[in-house]
Amino acid sequence: MEELLELLDAAWDDETGFLGKLRSGQFDPAAGEAYVSLLSRIPEPGEMIDSRLVQLIWFAPLFMEWQTERAAESEEESRQLTRIATQVQEAIEGILGVP
Template sequence: MDDLIELLDEAWDDESGFLGKLRSGEFDLDAGEAYVALLSRIPPIGETVESRLVQLIWFAPMFIEWQMERAANSEDELRQLTRIATQVHEAVSGVLGIP
């Protein structure tokens, strides 16, 4: 689990992480695809939860939506980023569950 948390933390890195790059207004399709794949590796959360795991994933779907207009440089990039945003939301929902 520590390796997974480290990789999720790296996704927020300003220079190399998918979410960090979005914060800077840069959409990286390959990094987005890799982030979705990383989210799919998270096991379902049971009764015991590492709070850092939740901190690193629950905010990501909203954050991506907030960065869309700023990070996408074309209609094609906006469409691709929208697809990534949907996949991230679905992956996080699959991990945390829907109330």
């Protein structure tokens, strides 16, 4: 689990991470797909969920939505980012559940 948390943390890195680069207005569709794939590696939680895991993933879908207009340079990129954001949201719902 520690390696997975490190990879999720790296996704927020300003220079190399998918979410970090998105914060800077750089959308990388391949890195987005890799991030969705990374989320699929998170095991189903038991009764207790590591708080660091929640910190690293819960905000991502909302953050991606906020960055779409700023980071997408074309209508096609906007569609791609919206699609990836939806996949991220669905993956996180699958991990954390919905109320």
